[in-house]
Amino acid sequence: EIETKLSYERRKFDESDSLVKTSSNRLTEIDKNLPDHKVNLNYLQIEKSFSESQLSYFRDEIRKLRETEKSFDDKTNNLRTQKTEALRKQSQVITQKQDVDKKIQRLTDKITATKLAVGEFDSHSTNGNEKLLSNQEKFNSLIQSLETLERQKIKLERIIQNHKHSISEINLRIKKFTDEKIKSENDMHELSELIDASSKGANKYETKIKFAKGIMHEDYSISKLKHSTQDFGIEGLVYEILSWDKKYERASLAVCSDWIKAVVVKDFESLMLLAEFVTDKKLPKLKIIPLEAIPEVKIELPKQNGVLGILSDYVNCKKNFLPLKNFLFGNVVLVESRNIAIQLSKSGFKAITISGEYFEAKATSVVIDNNSKISKLTKIINMSDSVEGLQQLIAALRQTVLKKKNRAKKLDLLIKNYEKRRSLSELGMTTTANSLSELKSRISQIIQNKKLFESRINQLQRTQERISRELINRKSHLESLESQIKLVRENYAEPAMDRIANELTLVNEQIVEQDKKLAPIQNELKQKQSHLAELMAHDTKITGEKKNLQHTVSLMNQEKYHLDIDIRRATKDKDTSESELVKLRDEEQKLISTSGTSVEKMTEFDNSLESLNSKERDSTKEISSRERNTDTLNRDLTDLRQKESKITSLLTKFGFDINIEVFDAESTISSLESEQNRIKNSLNAGAPLQYVEISNGYKSSSSKKNMLEKERNTIVAFIESVEKDKRQTFLDAFDIVDTQVKDAFSKMTGGSAWLELENEDDIFNSGLNYLIQFPGKPKRESTSISGGEKTLAATVFVLALQKLNPSPFYMFDEVDAHLDAPNAEKLSTIIKERSEGSQFIMVSLKDSVVEKARLIYGVFPKHGVSHVVKYKDKRILSSLENQQ
Template identity: 55%
Template sequence: LSGFGTKLDSMTTNHTATVNELKSRITKLQTRKLKINNDMDELSLILEKSSKAATQYESKIKTVKGFMHEDYTVAKLKEDADKLGIEGLVYEMISWDKQYERSVLAVSSDWIKAIVVKDFATLLGIAEFARSKKLPKLKIIPLEAIPKFKLNLPKQSGVVGILADYVTCDTAYFALKTFLFGNIILTNSRETAYNLSQSGYKAVTLDGEFFEAKGGTVVIDINSKISKLTKLISMSSDIDGLFQSISIIKKYMLNKKHSLKKIDDSIQSYTTRLSISEKSLVSANENHDNLKSRISSATNMKEQLTKRISGLTSRHLIIKSEISAHESHVTSLNERILIVEENYASGEQTRIAAELTKINIKKTDIEESYTTIKNEYREKSSQLITLQTKDTAEQSQSNRLYDEESSLNLEDKEIETKIQDLEKQKELKNTILVDLRQKEQELIATSGSSIGEVKEFDDKLKILSEKDKDLTNQINISERETDSLNRDLRDLKETESKLQQIMTVFGFKKGMETFDVESVVQGLTSELNSLSELNAKAPEIYITTSNGYRSMSANKNTLEEERNSIIAFIESVEKDKRQTFLNAFDTVDKEIRLIFNKMTGGNAWLELQNEDDIFTSGISYIIQFKNKPKRESTSISGGEKTLAAVVFVLALQKLQPSPFYLFDEVDAHLDAPNAEKLSVILEERSKKSQFIMVSLKDSVVQKAKLIYGVFPKNGVSNVVIYKDKRMPSLRT
């Protein structure tokens, strides 16, 4: 048993170590899974926001690039600003106060986005660069070519000053300010500006009305702003990088999803192993406990046997000594018997032997009668103990019944007094009822002329009946409270008497401290007496109401259970619907990728616009032909749309195949190579479904097993039929 115990100890230790190791591994995996989930949530949020921003800016950039105006040119040149010697843009190099903004923008509308360079050599270099890049419209201002001049202000009312004085810039670029605004006079009013323009000056008002010299043209700036398209176009490369980052993040998230699946599988495996190890550990512990108990009992038995053996050994020695003593005694007795036999006659010896036999018989009878009496005494003692316990139980039950009888007598007296009070109140109410009936008869007699009074009395009766109901409810509540208080008072008195007895037993003979409840009882009694009448039907109404409440409560619980089951059913349906949709989505997406790559060598796939709400959001069909950027299916050409639609239909066939398909010149916009690839795919798919197709492409017709050719002759359509010889005979 000790050897088995040692083995079980080692097994328990091994199982415990295994369980701890598995738990630590599961904890680590769960921590890693939680971290990955948190990373996935953060990446999903980043991916969602970056995708929205990138899509938004990409559409804007595409629109701007489509216009190909001056902002596009400026943006392209600014990418190599240091290399080309560009100082900056006009609107970046000058500034003005808010009150002069309309005037400045009205005057410089043509030059505000111009490029500023130092000299003509830089200008020519930029021009050559723009021409080589085939850039559109371009404006360049060389600082060294700007002449120095100063305009003399005309002495006329309404003139504010020269506009250049109200524009600020770096001291190195004062010539730019002079070039743009040095010959412009700023005025307060339109009339002053017009008069100055007639005098040969260029004038502009604070409200943004610009008059050319001699009144040639007028430019009015109402609320124009400097376009930020240049900055937007410059972001195009960043947006492409952002799309690449989004693609990398998606791949990373896909890898993380695979990692999560592996982690879940590992956790499941470890959990299974953990449950097996825990069961083995529990079994080993149980066996160990049983073995411990067996070892303990065996040890106790060994100790008892050892003690008994030692006792028996000592007793054996004592008995040996006694036997030797008895043998010596017997020897002496035998010697004495011989002496007696020699001294006494044989007749006397026989007589003594007979008397000894009689004495032994009497002794045996006495011992038997003693044993019988002792057994009877034990039985009577047990019967006496049983009767004493029964007597004690009957006495306690008698005391309890006596207490119940006294409490019932008190309740009977209280009920009798209440009945008497109620009978008195009934008599009073009967007299009041007789009076009311007499009044009712009088009212009925006069009802022909006093219908209004009857209605008033009816209203009053309704009010009184409602008050009667309220008072009845209050009386019932007060009665119940009174009964409960009386019961509590009796219980307290009984408890007090018991406690006094217990205290007396323990030697406390002094009176216990009591509380005066007479004032409370008097207050409750006066409140009870103040209640005028009782509702005798209240118990019946209470029973009916309580039964109705219980039935309604049961109905409510049933409805709650049905509601919960319906909600659970709806949730299961929603879950199955979502899973079915996602499975179908994955199948179609996989087929689209395979077929499109097979036909064009490019890539095509489906994207959920909102993965959190797949049923209210849409699905994007992304197309990327070989050596072309990816685009949505709505923004590709007609032939590309045809090819994408055919790929989509073939992918749907994989999800839920149809017995036959009817195509009407779906290859009309396809070139020869794509038509050939389409015919190959249709030939493969025709093994499981029938394709009926109208086509003018030879590559498609060559793959057909049965061909109907339609041609005109003499103004009439004729049909010619060709059937592949390998096909079985068909009725045409």
């Protein structure tokens, strides 16, 4: 009970103290604003007096102007009466002219129809001209296109001709190179055969020459001397100088077989020179016969049957070689048979038979030559130089064959190159031919279009000529109708119409003059009435402001009075509560001193206290509900007062006032009605209604337009503000999350992590990049890291989001499973720091995480059943109680 009273008195003391402070502040504010309101009230009173004097002045001026306006109205009414009479006369004349007007109307209708026809034909003519011009332009364009295509056609044909010429030239070159290649191949074949044959012959003679040189016969010496015949005075060889018939060949060879290869020189000096050369060169044996040293040999021919004669007579030679012939054959007798030869031999003669049986004198020896021939070794040996030259020639021919082979290869390359060029030219010619074909088809199409446009242009020209003729006819008809109308008007014109018109003109001029004089007066009257209305509205406004200010001052005085009363009452209640609090604290101390022996009373007091607390909570709820209702009613009352103030200010603008002064408007109404009657006949009676309709329509459209523009601008501004706020909110949230990610990741791993926008210019249509850089590793995106690293990065991101918009609780399921002990320790430290704003429920098997939890649930199996163990950290609970 003491605690309840103590609590009640404490609350009462606090309420009184708060009321005193609030009322004092409000009272200070009222004292500050009240003098300003009084000054404004005095200013409004002065302005009200000035406004009333202005109103009185303008009312007098308006009355004078209305009297002047009335006198002008009387004069104007007389003039309008005259005008009415003239109009009556004019109506009579008009009645007489109705027939004329009907005729004129009929003619006018015809003119209108004719003008419409003329306009229609003009339109047709214009359209025809436009179509004709358009078709002519298209026709000219087609001609230009046709000329361009013709030029392109000529170019393409020229290109085709060039391709054909190129192909022809290439074919000629290919043929030329092919012929040259074939000729080279034939030459190579012939040269190869010649080389083979020459090689065989050269090889054959080379063997013989080697053999002849090897035996070192006299033929070798002869062959060596053959090249130096002029140097040694050599006339030739015996078998070269002498000759004989085939019949006596056996006999001649048998006789001179030893001398047949002897060298014949001019004199003995030549012999010695030649002998010295042979000795120096160590040549084989050589027989030398000097012509000058040959002795003269002559015998007498025995007279015996069977003797044919001296053998020298049957040997032929030149005259200068006769001594040689006589030396070799001049002492030998040619006989028919062997017996005769034997007989002559025994007689001391040298005898030889035609068959080649040679018997020396006295039959000392016999030489039989059955089929001997002059050895060709000399020729063979002489041919050695030719064979060597032949070998060189063969080598040269082989080089020539090689060159021809290389030339043939080059010709093959040239032929292939020209064949490629021919293929390209043929391809280009084919492409050009296709283009030419397409071009010809286009030219054909354009020629057809040209003919079509020519026919269309001719048709349009004929149509245009027909329209021109019809237009001329219609215009002549129109001129005829206009002349008829002019004639009718001249025939039916009357002097009365002119007179009435002059009279009406005079009356109208007088009325206009009166209106001109009256207009400044009416304008001045309207201005003064408008100024009067403004003054009245201003006066009404001043009156309203004055009343509002008086009301405000009155309310402030009343509020000040009530505040003084409330302050005094609250001060008194505060003092009373303070004294009661002192008493109750003393009683409380007494009770505390006796509480050790009063357990039962404490229990009773606790029960009573609990019931009282329950009542207090119910009372507090009811008070809160009533306070909310009071606040709602106060807001509604404030809204109603604001609406009342707006309506009052709106009515004030229109001159409304409860105490507004009333004046007589009959004179104004009568002057306006008379003015309306005066101008009724001269003006369009329906104009006001039309003006009202048009004006209302314009105002409505204008107001709608303005309203739509205003709404549009409002919507655009709202959208822009929303976009701006949305962007700024997003960027603020992004900065917060980015900062928290950097901080949390750095604490947990010592590395770096941050967020990046993919496109800063379009942040809502692009995404975010979550970049991670662990210590000693390069930076990577969160999508390309390992599973454990992803878990750590995701946990850091969730903790960063917690700072932005904390949730009541977070559930983590073994997020530390892939972390080592140091990182798990760091994670538990961060979660413990963040648990001050939210609750974290976490499944974990790490000791470093579990030891930092305030409430732990352990689950273990026993006999196939899961058991739960609950543990509260009492140290944390005690620290929380101490803080409370």
